[in-house]
Amino acid sequence: MKIIKKGLAVLLCMIIMLGAASIAANAGTISMPYIWGDINVNRKVDLSDIVALREHIMNLDYYYETAHMRCDLNFDGYVNLADIVILRRIIFTEHAAPRIPLVDDGTITQIKQDWVAKYTEVNIDEIWIEPYGSYNDAVAVVLSDSYHMSTDNIWQDKIDGVAFTYFSGDEIKVWKNGDFYTLRTAYESGLITKGDLLTIAYARRVSQLTYYS
């Protein structure tokens, strides 16, 4: 099972990296390959998804599996009745997916420059960056470069009830005014709100699932 876990981690890591361009191009719209609430992956959200979600609850899988990611609609790391409540709201009240606030190209370049100045010696073009939205000038991102290689550790951080699964090396950071913070520090120090945290969790889910759709 451990080998399978590691294989999945590597695969998901690759998918996250492949998804970078996609999320940047599509952020702010709802026409994404991953549709919030589409549990059975038929590109519609309807009663059949409630059936599929109930089936998943009866047969729980490991937390990092894609089915579990699709089912965890409130991003708390669990799949249970609370997610059915959200799904019913999505279906019956047209409850919309969180909107990911766009990050402009100039800000992306600035974040890369600040990252180089503080943490690495690589050329700015060698930095891979995936934005998860801009929140009152605080920008959530995943950054990597050849000096910061990922490992195959999987761990989960839960911040005020919002779960983030990390494949080591792809932790979400928050940039503001040239400084970088962990997501937890950014939230606990008031740089981002609980609502922002949920949107960031959604953006990450979109990233992780985009190439499975």
Ligand SMILES: [Ca+2]
């Ligand atoms: Ca569906």
Ligand SMILES: [Ca+2]
């Ligand atoms: Ca949940």
